[in-house]
Amino acid sequence: MDKFYNDVLYKLETAINELEIEVDYSIQRIEAVIDTILKCLSELKEYVLNRGFKSIKEEIHFFKYQKPAIVSKLIYYNAIYKIETKKPYGAKPIKKYLNNELRKLKRYFDNNLEFYKYYRTNNSFIDDKLFVRGKYDIKLSLDTFYFEADHRFSTSHDYKVAKIIANDLIQVYLEDQLLNTAYQDKSTDLPKLNWTSSKTAMIELIYALHSQGVFDNRNADIKVIAKTFERIFNIDLGDVLPYVYGT
Structure with a gap:
């Protein structure tokens, strides 16, 4: 045995x-x-x-x-x-x-x-x-x-x-x-970081990171990534949000 x-x-x-x-x-x-x-x-x-x-x-x-x-x-x-x-x-x-x-x-x-x-x-x-x-x-x-x-x-x-x-x-x-x-x-x-580039630049970055699957072993929802970026970098994506949320 x-x-x-x-x-x-x-x-x-x-x-x-x-x-x-x-x-x-x-x-x-x-x-x-x-x-x-x-x-x-x-x-x-x-x-x-x-x-x-x-x-x-x-x-x-x-x-x-x-x-x-x-x-x-x-x-x-x-x-x-x-x-x-x-x-x-x-x-x-x-x-x-x-x-x-x-x-x-x-x-x-x-x-x-x-x-x-x-x-x-x-x-x-x-x-x-x-x-x-x-x-x-x-x-x-x-x-x-x-x-x-x-x-x-x-x-x-x-x-x-x-x-x-x-x-x-x-x-x-x-x-x-x-x-x-x-x-x-x-x-x-930690001190807040403010995003000073364009909203479009951020949205492109979010899509790039999501496509590479760098968060949670590819399991992170793009909506969650977008919201996290908004909070961390003190930005309201506003009119570009529909592109992230797929609406």
């Missing part, structure tokens, strides 16, 4: 690294990564169903450490996809939005505190209930997800482990985003 798993994990991480480099569009990159992880899990599941495990010890190790390491990547990228596609515009709305996402992570932590302690202190005294297929205890804070999962490839707590690993990564991502937002917010304290 270990050799097959290590080969699968290596191929997955290599594929993710290549996608991080090759795909320009951030949303498309995340979609491609998620698809790659799903294919990897499908391959892993087929192996487990066909080969099984040599011992209970091997089964526990797989569902406690190996499978969660891959599923956590799926949870992480899916969460980032949702965060990015729902993110509002403006520093203050973004800050509020990101802090709310952090509060969701905190609620999950609070609701699963006992299991966090068990897992992070590397306890093992009830591993045979948590990480062996077909064995579960309804009293051990089961996620509804477990009852809907394929029990041939799931235990009562392997998904919860993956969630813990993913939430740590999501928290780092959110905190980095908050730092970036705070930096951008502080930049508004």
Whole structure:
């Protein structure tokens, strides 16, 4: 099992690294990564169903450490996809939005505190209930997800482990985003720059930058770029706005 798993994990991480480099569009990159992880899990599941495990010890190790390491990547990228596609515009709305996402992570932590302690202190005294297929205890804070999962490839707590690993990564991502937002917010304290050339020159610059895809990995709407330029350079595009807004 270990050799097959290590080969699968290596191929997955290599594929993710290549996608991080090759795909320009951030949303498309995340979609491609998620698809790659799903294919990897499908391959892993087929192996487990066909080969099984040599011992209970091997089964526990797989569902406690190996499978969660891959599923956590799926949870992480899916969460980032949702965060990015729902993110509002403006520093203050973004800050509020990101802090709310952090509060969701905190609620999950609070609701699963006992299991966090068990897992992070590397306890093992009830591993045979948590990480062996077909064995579960309804009293051990089961996620509804477990009852809907394929029990041939799931235990009562392997998904919860993956969630813990993913939430740590999501928290780092959110905190980095908050730092970036705070930096951008502080930049508004800088002296104002006034655009002293023609409005047409600005509109040509906006179109050039948009066509080059220099903002948000080509995902920035030209309307947002135009509004940002108006605010930063203290200018009202006025009669040239229709050309930007496509009206």
